[in-house]
Every structure is written in structure tokens, then in C-alpha cells.
Amino acid sequence: MSSFGIHQIGAVRIEKEACYIEIYQTYTPGLRHIENFSHVYVLWWISMRDNPKDRSNMLATPPRLTKPVETGVFSSRSPARPNPIGLTKVKLLKVENNRLYIDRIDAIDGTPVLDVKPYLPGDSIPVDEIKLPEWFEHLKNK
Amino acid sequence: MSSFGIHQIGAVRIEKEACYIEIYQTYTPGLRHIENFSHVYVLWWISMRDNPKDRSNMLATPPRLTKPVETGVFSSRSPARPNPIGLTKVKLLKVENNRLYIDRIDAIDGTPVLDVKPYLPGDSIPVDEIKLPEWFEHLKNK
Numbered sequence: 001m002s003s004f005g006i007h008q009i010g011a012v013r014i015e016k017e018a019c020y021i022e023i024y025q026t027y028t029p030g031l032r033h034i035e036n037f038s039h040v041y042v043l044w045w046i047s048m049r050d051n052p053k054d055r056s057n058m059l060a061t062p063p064r065l066t067k068p069v070e071t072g073v074f075s076s077r078s079p080a081r082p083n084p085i086g087l088t089k090v091k092l093l094k095v096e097n098n099r100l101y102i103d104r105i106d107a108i109d110g111t112p113v114l115d116v117k118p119y120l121p122g123d124s125i126p127v128d129e130i131k132l133p134e135w136f137e138h139l140k141n142k
Numbered sequence: 143m144s145s146f147g148i149h150q151i152g153a154v155r156i157e158k159e160a161c162y163i164e165i166y167q168t169y170t171p172g173l174r175h176i177e178n179f180s181h182v183y184v185l186w187w188i189s190m191r192d193n194p195k196d197r198s199n200m201l202a203t204p205p206r207l208t209k210p211v212e213t214g215v216f217s218s219r220s221p222a223r224p225n226p227i228g229l230t231k232v233k234l235l236k237v238e239n240n241r242l243y244i245d246r247i248d249a250i251d252g253t254p255v256l257d258v259k260p261y262l263p264g265d266s267i268p269v270d271e272i273k274l275p276e277w278f279e280h281l282k283n284k
Binding site: 004005006007009013015027030032034036037038039040041043045050051058059065069070072073074075076077081082083085087089112114115116117118119120121122123124125126127128129130131132133136137138139 | 147148150151169192215217224229260261263264266271273281
């Protein structure tokens with residue numbers, strides 16, 4: 001089995017009044033022009049699930065369903081998955097030096113950040129064209 | 143610097159008439175119910191850019207611009223980036239056993255696949271709410 005090396009380029013910071021992505025000094029030249037984007041993807045490492053048990057998990061039970069269902073892990077956004085890479089689309093509120101202030105992220109303070117990518121029009125699918133299993137249909141009305 | 147271990151769960155297959163994601167046998171139980179989604183994200187390893195030179199690259203020149211501009215790598219989708227993780231939103235055409243047939247992917251035959259995640263309504267941003275630098279504005283009319 002092939003294995004690949006991933007490095008931490010920054011960290012998620014959660015404070016009382018704000019949350020931001022802190023990019024380490026080595027990588028800050030890579031932020032040039034990022035303040036021109038309204039949204040970016042953050043790829044992060046789900047450290048708390050980086051263990052053999054969670055990484056061999058193949059099934060998931062999505063939370064908050066009235067009728068629970070056990071789906072495959074690739075049919076879910078469960079954090080317990082073979083490669084615990086988190087993917088979150090965030091709104092960029094402001095950029096100050098090596099800090100990207102964002103609206104929210106489903107990661108805890110100190111979480112390693114792996115990559116930041118701009119959100120482009122091609123990433124957007126009109127909601128009425130997105131097909132989902134019935135147990136996720138309620139997400140369309142959020 | 144922290145380093146994390148990523149494993150290959152499958153591969154991109156490009157054939158004359160079709161392209162698909164092949165998921166390795168160990169991971170196929172994770173595909174349960176995936177045929178109910180119209181779109182998924184594929185995370186893949188950009189093998190051809192997994193070298194010290196490309197991974198230390200901090201600037202990028204987006205292709206096909208009439209007036210070229212040198213932006214930060216995190217303001218671009220350039221494959222030469224510190225962690226060469228590719229992220230592509232694909233349309234799921236059909237699922238046959240461990241094969242996810244898709245419309246297209248910007249990866250070559252044999253590319254390692256790291257993760258598959260369902261595309262959910264929360265991933266969609268109305269195009270008129272996406273702010274971009276002027277050199278990417280033409281992407282909105284595609």
C-alpha cells in the first residue's frame with residue numbers, strides 16, 4: 001500500500017470572538033491575493049480520528065436523523081474515515097498578515113491545516129440539481 | 143514540522159469510452175448507498191508534483207489568462223503546492239461494484255485516490271455570491 005507524506009502548513013485557531021486559520025511563516029508567500037476571494041476550501045487533518053480503529057471504519061451513522069441509517073463512510077462526511085482529511089468550505093471575512101479570519105469551521109482549536117484552495121464558480125452546483133438519499137433531503141431546506 | 147500518513151484507497155481509471163474511480167477491495171464496504179448521490183468530491187494525490195521543488199512552490203500563474211498574473215499558491219488551484227492533494231467535484235454517472243463512473247476528472251490514469259465525500263447542499267454557493275479577483279471573473283460565465 002502506498003503512503004504519502006503530508007505536512008502541516010498552519011493551524012485552526014478558535015477564540016471567543018473570532019476564528020481564523022493561521023498560516024505558518026514558511027508558507028505565507030502563498031497567500032498573495034487571497035483577500036480577493038469570498039470563499040475558500042480548508043483542508044485539515046482530523047487529528048482526533050487519526051488512529052487505527054477510526055481509520056479502519058467503513059460505516060457511519062449520520063447524526064440527527066429521525067430514522068437512523070448506517071451508510072458507507074464514503075457516503076458520509078463522518079470524521080472517522082480511512083484518510084482523516086477534513087474539507088470545509090468557509091467564508092473569508094478578512095485577511096490580516098498570516099491570518100485568514102473565517103465565519104466558522106467544524107474543527108477544534110489547534111487543528112493542523114493542510115491546504116487552502118479558492119472556491120471557484122465551477123465548485124457550485126445549483127441546489128435543485130443535487131441528488132441525495134432521502135435521509136439527507138432535509139439539508140436542502142437549511 | 144508534523145507529518146501525517148495518507149494511504150491510497152483506490153485509483154483513477156481513464157479509458158477511451160469512460161472514466162471511473164476504482165476503490166480497492168478493503169474499502170468497498172465504505173461505498174454503501176453512494177449511488178444515491180448525484181455528485182461527490184474526489185480527493186486524490188497529485189503524484190507528478192510530489193517532489194521537493196514543486197512542494198516548495200509558493201507562487202502560481204493561472205493558465206489561459208490574457209493578462210498573466212502571479213498569485214499565491216493558496217489563491218490558485220495549481221497542482222504544484224505544499225501538499226499536492228487534488229480536489230475535484232465530479233458527477234456520479236453510475237456505480238458498478240467497486241467502480242464509480244464519473245463525468246470527468248483532471249487527473250491521469252492510475253492517479254492515487256485518497257477519499258470520496260458526498261457533495262451536500264451546504265457545499266453549494268450561489269454563483270452571484272462568489273467573489274473572485276478580476277482575472278478569474280470570466281469563470282462565472284462558463
